[in-house]
Amino acid sequence: DTAVSQTPKYLVTQMGNDKSIKCEQNLGHDTMYWYKQDSKKFLKIMFSYNNKELIINETVPNRFSPKSPDKAHLNLHINSLELGDSAVYFCASSPWGGISYEQYFGPGTRLTVT
Amino acid sequence: ILNVEQSPQSLHVQEGDSTNFTCSFPSSNFYALHWYRWETAKSPEALFVMTLNGDEKKKGRISATLNTKEGYSYLYIKGSQPEDSATYLCAPLNQGGKLIFGQGTELSVKP
Numbered sequence: 001d002t003a004v005s006q007t008p009k010y011l012v013t014q015m016g017n018d019k020s021i022k023c024e025q026n027l028g029h030d031t032m033y034w035y036k037q038d039s040k041k042f043l044k045i046m047f048s049y050n051n052k053e054l055i056i057n058e059t060v061p062n063r064f065s066p067k068s069p070d071k072a073h074l075n076l077h078i079n080s081l082e083l084g085d086s087a088v089y090f091c092a093s094s095p096w097g098g099i100s101y102e103q104y105f106g107p108g109t110r111l112t113v114t
Numbered sequence: 115i116l117n118v119e120q121s122p123q124s125l126h127v128q129e130g131d132s133t134n135f136t137c138s139f140p141s142s143n144f145y146a147l148h149w150y151r152w153e154t155a156k157s158p159e160a161l162f163v164m165t166l167n168g169d170e171k172k173k174g175r176i177s178a179t180l181n182t183k184e185g186y187s188y189l190y191i192k193g194s195q196p197e198d199s200a201t202y203l204c205a206p207l208n209q210g211g212k213l214i215f216g217q218g219t220e221l222s223v224k225p
Contacts, residue, residue: 045213048211100165
């Protein structure tokens with residue numbers, strides 16, 4: 001069984017559309033994250049949720065809205081897609097509490113906006 | 115925001131060579147240091163999480179050290195194998211609970 005899964009794996013869409021990426025983890029973790037891999041291949045944190053509560057909200061356009069229906073799921077909705085949103089988006093999860101817990105990453109979703 | 119620098123950016127070695135990479139970061143606002151291994155077309159996988167100055171961790175042929183006072187960590191691979199080819203990412207965890215990733219060191223091991 002895949003520990004952290006994302007759907008879809010690839011997403012090609014046009015500018016102005018609204019799309020969602022879904023993430024699910026079956027590790028029983030309390031904390032989930034969304035990262036964006038930028039054009040220089042850096043992984044940058046976007047959001048983090050702990051047990052459905054938003055705890056990290058980086059400076060991203062408000063067209064990006066995370067939603068956590070339960071602690072095993074964290075979805076990313078993007079409104080009015082722009083060319084610059086094209087990137088690979090990674091979901092991750094970790095246990096909550098303490099500072100020595102590693103993060104487990106999903107396979108990534110490659111978003112292409114045309 | 116932490117500035118995380120990894121060197122070298124890329125490295126090509128022969129099978130059997132030992133190698134090491136450097137991760138440097140501001141020593142203030144630091145909680146922990148993560149190392150991840152990222153193979154092409156896969157997701158990053160955790161290698162080590164270190165928190166204390168002087169920490170040393172080992173997993174098989176791979177080991178890492180941490181100096182929080184001067185703000186650096188070394189990753190060592192002994193007797194590199196082709197399956198070690200990957201990008202190695204370091205990421206300090208800051209007091210806000212955020213991992214700040216470096217750009218990585220891309221290792222290629224030739225048979």
